[in-house]
């Protein structure tokens with residue numbers, strides 16, 4: 001799976017060529033879709049060898065390309081996982097049927113009864129519900145920090161957690177959505193060391209890298225142990241499938257792989273093939289989407305009906321967040337929010353006048369998607385917590401896509417003009 005020559009290539013190249021040998025399938029230039037549930041063995045001994053390689057990691061088949069049953073792995077998954085790991089600069093990777101399946105795998109494996117997780121808010125609502133709501137039903141505990149660039153704020157949450165039991169997971173989503181709040185990944189890794197000094201055991205540092213994606217933020221390079229990415233968003237990039245990934249340390253990924261075969265949450269052959277196809281162009285698509293977003297954000301900022309724009313690119317010069325942005329992000333992303341003067345009525349009227357932009361809650365797709373945060377993505381969040389995250393009744397989230405930027409702006413202009 002690991003190609004010793006791989007590190008000499010850059011991520012853009014790895015996304016296209018890594019991990020596929022045409023000899024594996026009739027010299028086809030591209031990995032085919034292996035639509036099979038199971039794989040045959042040439043002999044009874046070969047069957048045993050393949051199982052031994054899978055479960056014990058040794059035997060004559062270890063490191064080979066043999067397969068058993070698609071829930072345990074399949075050829076497309078081998079190629080995709082090799083590429084995801086190489087692009088992230090990680091030792092290993094696993095692909096799942098959704099981003100939430102990947103998050104759930106980490107939580108079930110590495111957050112046990114009596115142990116704690118400390119995570120940053122806002123976190124994607126599904127993950128907030130998993131770590132802060134569901135996992136505690138199995139006996140774990142959770143504490144949240146709210147300023148991921150402030151050591152004292154993160155450490156205070158850690159101290160609250162350690163009173164209840166050891167911290168097993170230290171987690172972050174950066175940038176946050178829709179607030180564009182950043183978590184300083186170097187600081188997070190340093191705090192993991194402080195936790196180790198305090199409790200005698202280092203927590204696993206896990207970062208959700210969905211919002212900027214693998215080409216614009218590289219958490220592994222900052223010392224993060226596990227990276228979770230919803231491939232549904234920028235990586236798949238066309239708003240047409242769900243998928244997720246975990247990349248990181250081999251010793252942490254290996255147990256996850258054995259558990260995934262039990263949960264049955266692997267990515268299926270067809271969606272694996274679609275993600276492989278998308279992976280080749282994700283850097284081009286995200287760069288263009290980010291260019292479009294910068295132009296749309298600048299246009300909105302100057303509009304008389306707009307009270308403010310929460311866009312990473314506008315992080316004030318000289319602020320702690322700006323320093324983190326410059327150190328850790330290679331782009332400002334293309335998902336941001338803007339806040340209309342007025343409330344729900346003004347926001348709904350504007351949204352209902354749009355002709356080109358579609359109302360939907362996904363992000364990172366080729367089409368520009370827009371939604372009213374308080375009544376959709378943050379429907380289940382209390383008004384107080386919404387306010388704390390900077391979400392008003394006039395807040396609208398925009399995931400800028402790949403249409404011509406003038407068409408995006410023209411549609412927003414006509415919808416706002418009548419408001």
Ligand SMILES: *Cc1c(COP(=O)(O)O)cnc(C)c1O
Nearest residue numbers: 098099100124210230232242243
């Ligand atoms: C969408 C999303 C998820 C969940 O991914 P799914 O593929 O929808 O399950 C997790 N984290 C972030 C930041 C997301 O945007």
